[in-house]
Each structure stands twice: as C-alpha cells, then as structure tokens.
Amino acid sequence: MGRLISIASGKGGTGKTTTTANLSIALGKMGYKVCAVDADLTMANLSLVMGIDDADTTIHDVLAGRTDIENAIYSTAYENVHLIPAAIDWEHVIRADPRKLPEIIKSLKNSFDFVIIDCPAGLQMDAMNAMMSGEEVLLVTNPEIPCLTDTLKVGIVLKKAGLAVLGFVLNRYGRGDNDIPPEAAEEVMELPLLAVILEDPAVREATLEGVPVVEYRPDSKGAQAFMELAERIVKIAGLKARVMG
Ligand SMILES: Nc1ncnc2c1ncn2[C@@H]1O[C@H](COP(=O)(O)OP(=O)(O)OP(=O)(O)O)[C@@H](O)[C@H]1O
C-alpha cells in the first residue's frame, strides 16, 4: 500500500512545489515508485518545475469527467517518478470539479509507493480539497513568525480532519537577517522539524531550468537537504509501523 502525502503551508511561496518536485525525485532515486500530483488547480506550475510542458491530458480533464486518471499519468525523465500535471488555462479550470480531488487521488494508493501532492497555500476550499487528498501531511514554512503561525494553523486543522502530520520543513533559512532559528521554530510549531533547507541559489536556478536541484546540482546544500528529508520520511513510516504493530 502506498503513502499519500500532501505538501502544505499557510502562506504562498514557501517552497511547496520545490519540495514536491525534489522529494519525489529523491524518493525515486531511492528506488520507490512515485507519483507527483499537481493539485494547485488555479496556479499550477509543478510540471514546469519538473521540465514537462507538453501534457495534453491533465488532472483538470479527470475532474471534468472527460477521462480516467490513468490517462493523466506521465512518466518523467527522473527514475521511478511519474507526474500528473494540471492545466494552466482558465477554460480547463472552470470545467473541473475540485471536490472530486480526494477520491481521484486516493485511487492511486495501490499503484505507487508514494503519491506526493502539491497543494495551494492556506485553508480555502481549493486548498482543503487538495490537502484532504492525502493521508499524511508535510508542512513547509519559511523562518518568519507570521509564516510559522499560519502554517501551524493549517497543521492543526488537518490534524483535526484526521491527517497524520509528519512534521515541517524550514525552508529558505539564512535569506534574511532576522530569521527564526530552527530550535525556536520547532518550539513554535510543536511538531518535528524534518529538514532545514538553506537559502541556496542553486535551488532557484534549478527551478528556472526546469530540472529540480536534486538532479540539477546533486552536490549543492539544497539538494543534500532534500535527499536527507526523503530518508527521514521513509524512516517515519518504519517507526509508525513498529509502534502500531
Ligand atoms: N531553499 C531555497 N533557496 C532558494 N530559492 C528557493 C528555495 N526554496 C524555494 N525557492 C524558490 O522560491 C520560489 C517559490 O518556491 P515554490 O514555487 O516552491 O513555492 P510554493 O510554496 O509552491 O508557492 P505557491 O504557494 O505560490 O504555490 C521559487 O522560485 C523557488 O525556486
């Protein structure tokens, strides 16, 4: 049985899409069969970040009832990694029914080891539909208080809704002079800190190239942090299984 993990945050621009792409590729490199899903239905950009710009069939066609999910799954240039892209034009957006997202994404559980879901920020309906498609959630925040508290709010709501909150990623650390340090961030969040990812020009450059940093610059600090994040996420499952068993 696969794991369905939503990538979520309170504020926009924290690095959810970057985390989705890099975590998916990192898990693929470790030998797991992965499906990355663009569930940011109005501001889709996961495909571009992963270097795919010519998909004819998207999640929007599935949500519009025009085709089955199997027809929207693409293989990628990355080992073991598949992608379900989203459309970027408004005509597709208005025909799609976002309420069907959880049912459609959950149907992938038996076909992959990991389904990684790139969600919109916040707690509006579109974000809720995307986040509720997962069974677990990984929160992504930047080291600023309003960003941490908004992300915490999302974590609390999702926990109440029945998702397992794995912990959070502190991304873009070291960009500002007044960044909240990792230990203080962990105290605010009261959740496990699973990775600190430094502000790294290689990450931004990789985004522009359409080749995520774990592939574009595997030796960079950013890439190494994403690889370590993937290892921790795999281990959390092991721990949980032991506790429950
Ligand atoms: N650690 C990092 N170092 C440098 N740049 C980064 C880092 N993480 C993300 N970025 C850059 O920040 C920008 C926003 O990242 P991303 O698109 O992943 O955020 P997001 O949370 O998905 O945004 P949205 O809420 O709009 O969907 C991108 O240009 C990305 O390359």
Ligand SMILES: [Mg+2]
């Ligand atoms: Mg995004």
